[in-house]
């Protein structure tokens with residue numbers, strides 16, 4: 151519940167306030183375009199073991215072979231030859247903010263990261279372009295054996311764990327963008343929670359793209375051992391350029407017996423970023439995996455967080471909010487794959503479309519043969535803010551078993567004039583009334599967020615709204 | 621006219637309607653500070669329309685006439701600008717806003733109105749607001765849980781009406797219209813709400829009470845009673861007019877009015 155939210159809402163500007171940019175002062179920037187040489191170069195610069203180099207090269211082949219998806223959002227303007235695939239901003243990573251180059255540190259200060267870290271986070275990773283420039287974890291968690299490092303460090307320092315799980319949940323040939331990520335990945339987080347350890351306050355990673363025509367391809371792997379718990383949060387922003395940047399991440403999560411993982415995203419890319427992300431988790435016996443996904447920014451987002459329910463008692467949940475305003479296409483949803491009997495899942499999707507913005511729900515519930523006594527429920531609600539905006543729903547079901555209980559509900563509504571008038575007659579401006587209605591609409595999801603993120607989400611929606619009403 | 625002599629609220633020759641259909645057809649009304657006016661009239665005569673036009677509902681069109689509040693024509697103002705001047709309408713049919721708690725909504729509303737009326741530094745802190753909200757909930761004998769319930773969602777008819785008066789209590793209007801607030805309240809609730817309204821009333825403000833029943837007027841004593849027929853005020857008098865209507869109904873007025881019109 152965001153009780154302090156409205157207080158925050160009152161101090162607002164009207165622009166995308168994360169649109170500022172730093173001059174480029176990089177250690178290394180790969181030339182535009184992608185081929186074997188660029189991939190070799192990335193691997194060489196990272197001084198990687200040979201297995202990883204081979205993994206990348208194989209993935210590159212898959213990427214080049216695979217066609218662009220023909221469904222979902224329009225990707226025809228995305229030019230793979232115009233992108234820098236690897237940009238290294240600094241030589242080394244800081245463990246304190248003092249060790250981070252001054253201009254990058256200032257960027258993260260403007261984004262409020264060090265402050266959030268002091269106030270309510272157990273650990274922070276900050277990625278700038280292709281590399282993680284800062285990383286920290288509270289000492290007590292370190293002592294308990296929790297690992298929270300960037301993925302490159304993990305390859306070096308925890309080779310056994312990485313080799314065992316990397317690419318097992320999202321194989322390189324899974325889809326074109328997973329293949330791309332596998333070929334050129336850099337940065338991202340590696341999280342390991344030992345058996346029975348509960349990380350009670352969130353770990354956060356923050357991803358920042360600064361350069362123009364930049365591709366960011368972080369790779370995240372989270373392993374929660376039996377009985378463990380972790381809440382991982384990611385945020386992302388970029389400056390506004392007239393040409394497109396590409397963000398294509400892969401996230402793999404393994405939640406073992408009786409463990410629980412929650413993964414929260416507040417995506418607020420500037421409106422020139424293609425955001426094409428593959429997120430997938432495997433949940434084992436009595437484990438719980440929850441994706442909380444807030445998509446506000448980007449030009450195009452295609453993202454369907456997935457849970458494979460591998461053993462009885464596993465539970466998967468996706469809570470998704472998508473806000474598409476002028477010129478944006480948010481194609482978002484979730485995927486639940488019931489492999490084992492006695493598993494359950496829920497997808498709740500709330501989308502808001504404004505102006506020429508288009509928000510689509512795309513989801514899949516699959517129940518394998520033999521996975522009886524499965525329960526699954528899908529609810530997708532769309533809210534249209536004006537006459538022009540549009541929404542679509544693509545709910546796919548592949549049910550191969552009879553003894554299952556599957557629910558699906560979809561609603562489309564418009565902001566009612568009577569609601570606006572009612573709120574305005576109490577002294578709220580049209581923009582305030584509109585954002586209050588929208589925030590109420592997504593409340594079932596914001597109430598699941600820690601207060602700070604609920605406030606942030608409500609605030610971002612308020613910003614979107616101020617631009618829209620005259 | 622000196623400034624002191626300007627009445628708080630004046631309607632002059634108001635013609636208004638919706639989708640080209642005229643509903644208010646030449647309406648005049650003057651209400652001053654310290655006065656309570658009752659407005660009665662058969663279903664469909666235009667009472668709620670009048671309330672909406674005063675509050676600034678965007679779907680209603682004004683064809684002719686003026687509405688002056690403290691001497692200023694408010695017809696060009698948005699509903700929130702009017703609220704910020706101290707106008708308030710308790711709705712006949714309050715709207716539900718899912719997911720928005722009463723407390724969150726009311727804090728934003730109260731503070732935007734307070735800042736506009738009393739000055740930027742007069743906003744209430746979260747703590748002050750909570751205290752005030754608790755006090756007003758108690759006055760209206762409403763459970764504290766209403767603060768965290770979603771605005772009008774799943775409220776019973778009577779709870780909605782009480783919640784409207786709660787909002788009035790927090791917003792401290794100078795001119796309040798109560799559109800059938802008494803309908804749907806049980807006997808005890810009517811008493812509680814009427815006591816609340818009486819406690820809120822002061823010589824500096826004015827109220828227009830729209831009702832079908834004499835009963836509420838025995839609790840909230842009006843100084844003037846008006847009868848509306850077909851978008852016009854056709855009779856005005858003291859409290860005795862309401863009693864007369866209770867006994868005789870509207871037919872005699874309709875007959876008189878039809879005669880006068882022909």
Ligand SMILES: Nc1ncnc2c1ncn2[C@@H]1O[C@H](COP(=O)(O)OP(=O)(O)OP(=O)(O)O)[C@@H](O)[C@H]1O
Nearest residue numbers: 638639643661662663664665666667668669670712
């Ligand atoms: N949106 C609308 N479209 C068409 N006609 C309308 C609309 N709103 C009101 N009217 C008509 O205007 C007339 C006056 O309605 P209004 O609600 O003002 O009456 P009222 O006096 O408040 O009645 P009641 O005592 O039943 O509340 C009615 O005939 C009603 O049908």
Ligand SMILES: [Mg+2]
Nearest residue numbers: 667668669712
């Ligand atoms: Mg009415």
